[in-house]
Amino acid sequence: MPELTFEILAAEVKPFAAVPTLIFKLQVTNAVENEEIFSVGLKGQVMIEAVHRQYDSHTQERLVELFGEPARWEETLNSLLWTYVFVPVPRFIGSLVVDVPIACSEDLTVASGKYFYALRDGFVPLAVLFSGTIFYKTPEAALQVTQIPWEKEATFKLPIKIWQELMDTYYPNSKWLRLRKDTFDRLYEYKMKNAIPTLEACLDKLIEQTLKLNQ
Numbered sequence: 001m002p003e004l005t006f007e008i009l010a011a012e013v014k015p016f017a018a019v020p021t022l023i024f025k026l027q028v029t030n031a032v033e034n035e036e037i038f039s040v041g042l043k044g045q046v047m048i049e050a051v052h053r054q055y056d057s058h059t060q061e062r063l064v065e066l067f068g069e070p071a072r073w074e075e076t077l078n079s080l081l082w083t084y085v086f087v088p089v090p091r092f093i094g095s096l097v098v099d100v101p102i103a104c105s106e107d108l109t110v111a112s113g114k115y116f117y118a119l120r121d122g123f124v125p126l127a128v129l130f131s132g133t134i135f136y137k138t139p140e141a142a143l144q145v146t147q148i149p150w151e152k153e154a155t156f157k158l159p160i161k162i163w164q165e166l167m168d169t170y171y172p173n174s175k176w177l178r179l180r181k182d183t184f185d186r187l188y189e190y191k192m193k194n195a196i197p198t199l200e201a202c203l204d205k206l207i208e209q210t211l212k213l214n215q
Helices: 057-062 070-074 109-118 159-172 182-192 201-214
Strands: 004-014 021-030 036-048 080-089 095-103 123-137 144-145 151-159
Touching: 004 123, 004 151, 004 159, 021 036, 021 151, 021 159, 057 109, 080 095, 080 109, 123 159, 151 159, 182 201
Parallel strands: none
Antiparallel strands: 004 021, 021 095, 036 080, 036 123, 123 144, 123 151
16 A cells, blocks of 8 residues: 655746746655556645744734734644645656645735735745645556545745746736725725826825824
8 A cells, every 4th residue: 555755845936937937856756666556636725824933023913813922822833824826736656746826825815825924034934734635556457546644744944036036927026915995995086086006106105195194
């Protein structure tokens, strides 16, 4: 019976995709010598293990919305779900490396987007929890099916510079902003009434006015 282990070797930016995409290089190894794995329907739950790194004061301020005040982090600093992946693993004997694409977003309305945006350096501590189905052949060439044990996982320290490179590649000098339709309509109406050339300039003007009022 197969005994699979998983290791994430590296991560890289996929340069020409419809959406920002990271490629994780996943090595799958079978400890049973010379056993043929016909295929694997591999599923992964990708978690951000926030407790497994340190945070400077600036980053702590950015993470207050997620975890509350740093004084309470012993209770509130928890893992965050990033995404789910499905990886069809082809036939192999011994081990092989497969690409795991993960579509990414800097949407600050979701917890993972807030976390990635808060980090300026270091790494993102990840854990991928695996499940799925293994199809393999016995020495008698009979096709067998078994499940991946629930305790199988792989950890990886994703350098935050790779995430920043990804966003700079797809959205150079830009940040993603999502607005409700009625909010956008009011902003656009303000822009037209005041003959402001762009929405960015409109936001700059509103921010400057607010700062002056608060001085």
